[in-house]
Amino acid sequence: MAKPSDAIDPVLGPIQTDARDDRSRVHVGARASLVVVWLALLAIPLLGLNDYVVSLGTSFLINLILIGSLNVLIGYCGQISLGHAGFYGLGAYAAGILSAKLGLNPWLGLPAACVVSAIAALVIGIPALRLKGHYLAMATLGFNAILSVLFDQLVPWTGGPNGLLGVKPLALASFALSNQARIFPLVWLCAGLVMLALLNLIQSRVGRAMRAIATSEIAAQSLGVDAFHYKLIVFVLTAAMAGLAGSLYVESNLYASPESFGFSTSILLVAMVALGGWGRYAGAFFGALIYTVAPELLRTFQDAQYLIFGAGMIAVLLFFPGGLAGAGEGVARLWRRWRS
Amino acid sequence: MSAGSAGATALQLLFAGVGNGAIYALIALGFNVIFKSTGALNFAQGEWVMLGGMIAAAAISAHAPIWAGCLAAVAIVAAIGLLSERLIVAPLKRPTPMLITLLSIGLAISTKSMVMLVLGKDPAGYPGFSGDAVLNIFGARVPAQTLWIIGITLVFILAAHFFFERTILGKSLRAVAADRDAASLVGINVERSVMWSFVIGALAGGIAGAIITPQTFTSYDQGGLIGFKGFSAAMLGGIGNLYGGMLGGLLLGLLETFAAGYVSSHFKDAVAFIVLLIILFALPSGLLGRSEAQRV
Numbered sequence: 310m311a312k313p314s315d316a317i318d319p320v321l322g323p324i325q326t327d328a329r330d331d332r333s334r335v336h337v338g339a340r341a342s343l344v345v346v347w348l349a350l351l352a353i354p355l356l357g358l359n360d361y362v363v364s365l366g367t368s369f370l371i372n373l374i375l376i377g378s379l380n381v382l383i384g385y386c387g388q389i390s391l392g393h394a395g396f397y398g399l400g401a402y403a404a405g406i407l408s409a410k411l412g413l414n415p416w417l418g419l420p421a422a423c424v425v426s427a428i429a430a431l432v433i434g435i436p437a438l439r440l441k442g443h444y445l446a447m448a449t450l451g452f453n454a455i456l457s458v459l460f461d462q463l464v465p466w467t468g469g470p471n472g473l474l475g476v477k478p479l480a481l482a483s484f485a486l487s488n489q490a491r492i493f494p495l496v497w498l499c500a501g502l503v504m505l506a507l508l509n510l511i512q513s514r515v516g517r518a519m520r521a522i523a524t525s526e527i528a529a530q531s532l533g534v535d536a537f538h539y540k541l542i543v544f545v546l547t548a549a550m551a552g553l554a555g556s557l558y559v560e561s562n563l564y565a566s567p568e569s570f571g572f573s574t575s576i577l578l579v580a581m582v583a584l585g586g587w588g589r590y591a592g593a594f595f596g597a598l599i600y601t602v603a604p605e606l607l608r609t610f611q612d613a614q615y616l617i618f619g620a621g622m623i624a625v626l627l628f629f630p631g632g633l634a635g636a637g638e639g640v641a642r643l644w645r646r647w648r649s
Numbered sequence: 650m651s652a653g654s655a656g657a658t659a660l661q662l663l664f665a666g667v668g669n670g671a672i673y674a675l676i677a678l679g680f681n682v683i684f685k686s687t688g689a690l691n692f693a694q695g696e697w698v699m700l701g702g703m704i705a706a707a708a709i710s711a712h713a714p715i716w717a718g719c720l721a722a723v724a725i726v727a728a729i730g731l732l733s734e735r736l737i738v739a740p741l742k743r744p745t746p747m748l749i750t751l752l753s754i755g756l757a758i759s760t761k762s763m764v765m766l767v768l769g770k771d772p773a774g775y776p777g778f779s780g781d782a783v784l785n786i787f788g789a790r791v792p793a794q795t796l797w798i799i800g801i802t803l804v805f806i807l808a809a810h811f812f813f814e815r816t817i818l819g820k821s822l823r824a825v826a827a828d829r830d831a832a833s834l835v836g837i838n839v840e841r842s843v844m845w846s847f848v849i850g851a852l853a854g855g856i857a858g859a860i861i862t863p864q865t866f867t868s869y870d871q872g873g874l875i876g877f878k879g880f881s882a883a884m885l886g887g888i889g890n891l892y893g894g895m896l897g898g899l900l901l902g903l904l905e906t907f908a909a910g911y912v913s914s915h916f917k918d919a920v921a922f923i924v925l926l927i928i929l930f931a932l933p934s935g936l937l938g939r940s941e942a943q944r945v
Contacts, residue, residue, distance in 0.1 A: 389750075436930040443690060447884040447929060450877060451922040458919040573873055576692065576754055583751040612766055619758030623737060626752050630743070 347501045354490045363489040367561050369601040370500035371554050376581050377593035378550035384588030386543045387523030391575045392449030395456040396426040396548040398570025400555025405565050409475040419556045426552025430545045438540045453572045460567035472566030492561045586634025595633040657788030662910040668795035670902025671802035672861045676879025677894030679853035685826035686846035688746035692753040695876015696760040697851045701726045701858025702867035706773035719859040730851020734844050765869040774866035798860045887935025
């Protein structure tokens, strides 16, 4: 029998060779853990902690939507996108402009952000996903570069480098969700729904097709999987989720500025997917946690923080090619072996 | 505007565009060499360009002659490329393209922050190789440094061509790029060739940085953007195709410069990238890439 560690491909994540029922057990476990983690997260604002902690909680959840969706695209479907921050920004500006410049009801911003990002993904994805290799990376990178220029230069709409001001908060009747504690439950709900949707997607017919495509596109196609079709579905869906994250970002900060959505953010998001553990459902949680908390913890090191971050990233990938979630699986395996 | 001055403007933009294009071509060459040997996209490529400029500027501000500062910078960047490969890529038990790509992101962040810590955050620059001389060519004002950039790039590309076509090491690198297993069967050290590809990649980046900095200045955070331009040039020419990368770089440089000159300097990056995407969608394998039949 192969050692368990042999069944983990650094590119594709765990490859379950022998265990059909093992996988369903894993996913029942995942759904139960998701519910537990979610209820625990709701406690953040209830603890009466200060605004700072609650705002970290909000950013964690927004980052979780971003990294969770990107993880499905990269880790499960094998498609590298260097434009996730672009879709994120498109959502943020779509929602922000609707409320700040057009004076529409801010609630419209959430669905509008999803739709705008999804349409953009469709326009980029249809030509790019027909091509093999790194074309999606190139097309999304170019797309993100174009968006960055537009965010920066369309000053009458986006406010340019000074950022978009005057975004109105969401409101339930006369109760405005105008501070972090008030908007937290909404972000919590959205992030929970997205993570549940991603879990369902992974286990669905689309999810199986996705993993087949990531393993070998040609083999998948020879078995009747329409690779282009499934890649496009996943790409558009994950872009819409990034758009949603953008609208939540702009509604919780009431502000957006171009540098949050440049391609360096896209690269960092890819890095977080890897650090968390790509192709592993729990990886998104670790990735979002690092992305949210590391800058706060490392702040005391001032200029050295980036070096610590970069070196730490290299160390994690060198020693745990499966990221932190992969390392966690390794520990759990050792624990089981030790007990039996 | 008279016809003469319009012609001079066009000529001036042409020189500037070819100069920018030469830089992108150098970076694309570095990208391609590493892509060929590892299958990975190297995100640290742009950082090596920045590093070349920053080290040269530091040496020159410490009163080294310009040529000596630039040569030292190029040598140090190549050594850093070697060191990076030995420390990060060589120890990998299973060096998949994705893992190397991701590690190169960590490498880029580390390189950038190391430069910030050691050489500071201020933008740095130095005079061109012929001072700040500006030549008048048929009415177009062309900085002498632009000609240096074009010339040095040509020499480097010819040297690279000679290296890959005529030397044993260069041929062995091409053999590994064509088929790792077959190359290793005939006794070529595959791991060694990955190491050399990093040295060549860093060398190309370091040279690009040392020759462009007199024109643009540089600072620790400039690596990312120029790296992406180089990546785009490589994609445009057909990734993995050494000569395609040069054509791609030239085209990108011209596109960008003419877009800035005739359309709008605010939107030059957007215009360049839009044209780039349209070309790629029309010619999926890049300008010089061949569509290959893949054996399964």
